[in-house]
Amino acid sequence: NAGVTQTPKFRVLKTGQSMTLLCAQDMNHEYMYWYRQDPGMGLRLIHYSVGEGTTAKGEVPDGYNVSRLKKQNFLLGLESAAPSQTSVYFCASSHARTSGGAYNEQFFGPGTRLTVL
């Protein structure tokens, strides 16, 4: 199993350009997440999805859109990139909540380093 993969690994954009980051998982996980990681800050949740066709906003959703058309894929889009979106982006996935309501451990991808000039 490949686990969680992210494409691309690196990308440099100019301000105003758009791009899509792809996350794929082969563990049949129901939940998927997109985070950004910046120096001195913890991982911050951008958007997440609890199932195919559903998405929800996280802590820092502005400037990003997501789609979950297939269970195994979760796409993160930047419509008009800004320098403030320079960051390392991590995707993660997990099984659905337990019957007791707890959230399961997340499996992370290797990250995408994005620079916006």
Added chain:
Amino acid sequence: ILNVEQSPQSLHVQEGDSTNFTCSFPSSNFYALHWYRWETAKSPEALFVMTLNGDEKKKGRISATLNTKEGYSYLYIKGSQPEDSATYLCASWILTGGGNKLTFGTGTQLKVEL
């Protein structure tokens, strides 16, 4: 406490030392606490998922405890080894007015020296 806070921010210990870190989180509307280990140039890997007050989990030389009433969790490492060097993250699921919210702490960076 409104956010997830971890202390200390960084820690240097000698091989063989035992150490512990703290994760503080909002105690109200608590759902679950996760601990992750994050080695440089790698992705975070889950250590523990804890849900019940008084939970104690153990994996090898690493263990964790949970106090949901007062909003803290301790991570212990017994007999630290150089391969334990990593950043240890905790994350808490909290119910807010806008729905469930997952918040990560900024981590405790552990360096184990020979």
